[in-house]
Every structure is written in C-alpha cells, then in structure tokens.
Amino acid sequence: MSENNEKKVHGIVAEYTSVDSLLNACRRVRDAGYKKTDAFAPFAVHGIDKALGIKPTVLPWIVFGCGAVGAVVGLAMQIWMNSIDYPYIISGKPMISLPAFIPVAYELTILFAAFGAFFGMWALNGLPRFSNPIFTDPRFDRVTDDRFFLYIDSKDEQFDEAGIRQLFGDTGTDYIQTVVDDDSSSKVPKGFFVAWAVVIGLSVIPVLVVLKMRLTNSNLPRFHVFFDMDFSPSKDAQQTTTLFADGRAMRPDVAGTVARGDMLIDMDFMTGIDMEALTQVDARRAERLVRSFAEPSPQQAAEQPPVAAEDEKVAPEDDPAATDAAATPAAEAAENNDSQGEGSDEAETAKPAAPVAEPSVMDTTPWLTENPLELNKELLERGQTYFGIYCSVCHGLNGGGNGLVNRRAQKILATKWIPPSKLNQSTLAQDVYPDGKMFNTISNGIRKMPGYAAQITTRDRWAIVAYVRALQQSQNASIDEVPAAEQEAILKQQAEVKKQLEEQAAAEAAQAAAKPTEKE
C-alpha cells in the first residue's frame, strides 16, 4: 500500500511457474480460510476447484431448469399452434400427436439448456466485463502462455495485505503484486465511433433505395426479383394444357376418390338397405350394389342411384320392378324416370316387364327400418334446414304437399304435373314405409321427383328422413304427447281457433241463407 497509497486496492496476486506450485499455494490459501480467491492458468487444471475450496457451481441446475422449460415450451407451442390457434390435420394424424412434437420439443430442450449454460455461466461470472484491474500487471499477460497466478480479493473478510504477502511468500513464489485500480484511460478510441458511423451509414443505403422505389413513380416495368414466383408456371383452374389428351389442366378426380371425411364404407348407411338381409334374398343384386359403390364408372355421378324410381300409385303399369334389371339402377332410370335419362349398356335393360302379379322390388327389398344415425336435436335441426332447402318447395314447409311449386302448378293447371305426396299420409308412415325406403326415395327420386344423392350428403339425407318422421308425428299427434305445462295453452288456442272457425261458418251460412238466389 506504500507506493500506491492514493489508489484503491483490489487484491493481491502471486505468480507461479508450475501447476504443482499453484495447487500447493491454492491449498495453503484455502486452509488459511480465504474465500474470495481466484486462480488463473493457461489451461484447465484438474482438481483446482477442490484445491481452492470452490463450492460446486449451481450451473447444472440452471441448465436443467432451462432444459425443462425448453421441453415444456416446445410442446406447448406446437399444441397451441397446431391444434388450437390454427387446427390443421397433417397426414391424418390427431391434432395433438405427441410423436410428431417430440423432435421439436427435444431440439428446444437442447437449445434452452445450451442458452442456460452459456448465459448462466456469464451471469455467474459477472460477465460481460471488459476489463479487470488485474490486467494492469504486465506480467499477468503470461497467464495465457506459461505462468500461473493466484489472486486474493480485497473484499475477503480476512484480507490483510501483510499477512497475505507473507503467506504467498511461503508458497515459493518470487513475484507478489498488489492489484490496484486501472488508471489507464477509459476513453473509447475514436476509430471505434468512426467505424460504427460508417457501418450505420452504409446500412441505411438499401433502406433508402427501397423507400425511393416505393414512394416515387417510374415508367419502367416492374422489376421481378424472382420471376417464376411472380409468374408461376403452374396452371390455374379452367386453363388448357398440352400435357393431357383432353386438353384440360384441371384433372378430374380419380375414380373412387372420396372426399376427406366422407369415407363411408357402411353400405347400409349409403343405400338404406339392410345389406346382410339382401344378401340372403338376392345375393347378385347385393353384389352389384356394392360394386356400383366401390367402382363407379367415370361417366356416372358421384353416387349412383342403387334403386331408381318406382311408380306405385300414379302409374302402376310402369312398374318393371320384379325383373332382375330393377336392381340395375341406371337401367331402371332409363325405363322409368325421364328426369334421369341415363342409358345403360346392360343387356337386361331390354327385358320386358315381368307379370304384374309379382311383388315390386321396392316391397321385397329389406329396407332399414330405423335411422342409422343417433337421433338428437342437432340432427333434427339439420334435417329441418335441408328439408327447408330442398323438399319444402314442393312438399311444403309442413310436409303437407302444398309447396310453392305445387301451388303454381295448380294455378296454371299444368297437365303433366303429379302432385307431391302429403308426407303425413298413412302410406308413408314408418311401419309401412321404412326409413331406408324413404332414404332411397330421397337419394334416387320417385315419379317426377328427382334423386338428391348428388346434392345432399348421405348424412344429411338421413337427417331429412329423421325430420320427416318428426313432421309426420307433428301432424298426427295427440294432445297427450305435449308436455303438461304447455297443454293448457294449446287447448286454449285450439278452442279459440275452433270458435273462430265456427263463427266464420255460421256467418257464411247466414250469408248463404240470406242470398240463396244469387248462388244459383
């Protein structure tokens, strides 16, 4: 302290020439009870932690914690991104599919752990630190080469310069130095600022160029950096191409293509027929039905009508049903239904109609008697929606057969018009007209009614069936089926309507009685 009285003392450093002398000195210093010490060597020295009494670092716990956080972040990020924020099915896997997330979670674990190790080490060592007072000693430069140093900080509780000098002296060193404040200039060199200014200046140029381009007008055509990104060589919809014989760039679906989520391989569900039972009755027809669904020919529509229209009541003489050909949908369509006039190559088409006495194929088919879907409010509402869109125009919103089209036909006295069925009539009740049969009718049409298989999905057709059943029930319901709480209101309403009707009838009768001559 004598020569550097005015300067702050940071500590004392001693120089050693070998690892062993350093380690010995370390042990001496440790045993003397000094805590704030540090040793410097040109390479890592095994066992120096113990020799200097350095406590094991907490760094592993920081690394472990960061790694665990990385794993959690990786998983949470992917779960949130892929299944909550932007749900997206990849390869048909579930939204949260752990195996796919593990690689990313693993990498983030490593990344976070590495960050934890690197920045944790900085934090524990008090970095970044650009200068250390110990650097003032010119001999200290050799610590990166062939010298070893031991340092005791003045913040140590036992710090006592004379005592330490003596202790160091005993350890066989011939160089002991007090470390004092670095009084060299802390001014940042001018060149540093100049270099920064140049770099910043240069980096502004591209921004200025872009700004000029954005903000001023130009006669020059647009500059295409990536030409094939601006003008993609791929074809757009409706364009032509020479690659395919038909010249279409848009390729039709491959035969048998099923839309995502429409993989309905349940034949009962698709046809409304109990296929198991049909196999018993008519195996050939069952087989053909399955085939027609499995391998639709390219000309046919997405779904082929398995059984085409029948004409039971209006034109019974047209019923060709009992023939084998009846099972061939297209053939039947050709014979029966002018609205579905697709031809068929099958020879059986030419067969004459079988004797009338035989029962119709519509009656012998083992229809599903129950709706295969779970009946719930949601399904019925869906059925109501689709009934409203497709059915109500003819059948009326209440299924009473008096929709707008029918009213118009009556009004213009259309001769060829066949009135749509009243859906609540007894011949369409569930016990005589099974759900499967109704589904088939909706799918493939009947009489003037076209099939809706192409417009309404299978599921929605079943929903319509369910809704029609509800309509039927609503038209033939008794008051007992209404919840007790609402019965009274309905009865009251009913009575009022009845009263009104009676009054009206009475009034009309009175009018009629008053002017009997006018009527005749």
Added chain:
Amino acid sequence: MSEHDTPAVKIADDPAFKLPTSLSSLSMPLCIGGVAVLLIGWACGSSVSAKFGMSAYLTAFMFCLTIALGSLFFVLIQHLVRAGWSVVVRRIAELFMVMVIPLGVLFLPVLATLLFGSGTLYNWDDPTYAEKNFLPMAIWTEKLRWLNQGWFTVRAILYFAIWSALAVWYFRRSVEQDETGEKAVSDRMQYWSGPAIMAFCGATSFAAFDWVMSLAPMWFSTMFGVYIFAGSVLAAHCTICITSFTLQRMGALRDEVTAEHYHDLGKFIFGFVFFWSYIAFSQYMLIWYGNIPEETHWIFERQLGAWGWIGIVLILFHWALPFLGTMSRHVRRNAPLITFWAVYLLAMHYVDLYWMIMPEAGSSMGGFMGVVSSLFCVVGMTAVMIGLVLRVADQTKVAAVRDPRLQESLAFENI
C-alpha cells in the same frame, strides 16, 4: 497435478489383480446350476408351447450376447480413441467379450430348432406360413432368398467367426501385454481397432436382423440393428460397473477403480440410456409417421394387451426414470448408487429384449409358466456366462496390469 493421491502402480503379481478365491470357487457351481436352471426354464416354456420355450431361450441368449457384444465394442472403441481412463476396467470388458465363444455353443439349440423344427421358432421356416397369412408370393419368394436355412446358417457362422476372431485376438494381445508390458502391443491393438469396429458393426447389425427382426419375417426396420446395438452397449457399461463394484467388494482392484472411473462409466450409462431412447423413438416415429401397414403391424401387436403395458414400462422405466436418476454427478460418483442403477438397467434391458422377442411367440405372456420360464432361462444363461467369466478371470488378471497407460488411468480425474 491431482487433488487425489494417485495410487501407485502395483506390481503385476499383486493380489489386487487376482480374482478373489471367494469368486473363483463359484465358477463351477454357477456353470452347472446355470445349465440346470436354463433347462428347467426351457422345459417350462415348452409346456406352454414349443415356440414359447425356444423364444424364452432366445431372449435369454440375446441378453447374454448383447452384454458380450457390448463389451467387445467397449474394448474396440477404447483402442480406437486411445482412451486412457478406461485401462483399469478394460480387462473386465475383455473377460465378457470372449464369452461370444461359449455363446456360439449356446446358439446351437436355436440353430438346431431352425434346421429341424420346421418353423418352431422362426415363422419364415414354416412352409405353410405364407399361405396361411395370405402373403403376396412375389415378395415372399424374394424374402426367402435371404431367409432360408442354408444361408441363415452360413451367416450365423460368419457372425460368430468375426466376433470370436476379434475377441480372441484382442484378448490374447492384452494378456500378452500382462507379461511383456510392450507399448507395441497397444499400438497394434489401436492400429486394428478401426477395421475391427467396422466388421463388428456389420456383423452385429445383421445378426440383429437375422435373429430378432426375422421373427416377424414381413416386418423390417433398417434401424433395428442400431436399436439392438444401443441396448447392447448400455448393458455392457452396466456389466462393467457391476463387475468392478463386486470385485472391489471381494477385495480386488480396491485402490485402482476410483470414483472417477465410476463417474465415467456413469456418464456412459446416462448417455446410452438416452441413446437407446433416441434410437427407439426414432424407429417408432418413422413407422408411426409413415403409417404403412407393413411397418406398423409390429408396433401395433406390441400395443395390444399386456405388451402395451410393457411398452409403457419401457418408456417410463428404461428411459425417464434412469435418465433422471443417473443425471447427477453425485449419483455417478457414488459407486453403490451407480451400481444400483446398473443392475436396474440390466433388468430393463431384459424387459426390452422380452418386448421385442416374446410377442412373436404368441399373444399372451404364457401365464405363470411363461413368466417362470422366461426368468429361469435368463437367470440360468446369465449364471453360465458369469461362471465362465470367472473361470477365464481366474486364469488371468482382472486388470491390464502392465498396460503402458495404466498410470494415466489410475491418475485419471474428471474436471
């Protein structure tokens, strides 16, 4: 330059390098008892079905073989990287690696079952297998070009020839050095370790395909060899750890194997626990993502019933638990603790092999007799192997006593 007092290199005849008599006297009883237990286990398994008995035998065989092969790899890799730390425990691995020769004899029942059993163990040898399982004949005939009795036998001989040649050559050189202490011997072992490791990897990978993967002949995974290898190296490190701990308990190598060596073995155990999981997961994920029936069926069958639970046990107890358990350096530097984990992991290694092999023997675990059979087989086979190791060890030293790097290994210290 060490904080420890480095133990002095003892003379080659020091009792510390001699197998304790308490252990050498166990050699005979272990061999005889092991064969008896193995036979009982096989008989119990055969009472479930002939296929089950042989599968239990194969599982036990693979357990011992993977330890021997892992030890062989350990020796080769130490020479390849010129490792100094491992010299004190290298002889233990050398003792286990020469076990590939007796294991070659123990493989004969498997080979005999193939040659005379008509598909008792390996389905592909059953001439009606393809027809019964509606396999596409075009693929099946191609498969049979590789999987047929003759070529399978030739390959098995080839694998054992490669392993035995490597094991014997390295063992002889090492023992020779016990006498001469020549550095030139070390140099030669290092010189040949590169080609040796290539031959080893080829033979091991294809043996895994042949002996385990072909149990499900239509299934394939190019990673399968690495999967077996990962478990194998893990098992070898565990075995070295357990053996050195036992030897120290019995009085040998007391000063030589220090916490530093356990620490390093522990690091490798930790690393290979993760490597095994990494490989197992990589194999699983590719199959899962590809989602091709011909690949997924192997995994699918192992997710049905009890096998599914064993699969979960493997994830939790072959990876998660030991991963956390061996992570701390305090555990690794504590010889009894890391030895506990080594024993535990060897048990899990058996469960891993069991999960690979036994589902092919039938959809159930064979009831009580099945479990007894599996346990007896592995205990018996392991006893035979340990008995033989002790016998070999008794005729030589338990450490490479005059290896030029012994001093370095003794002084070795982790930072």
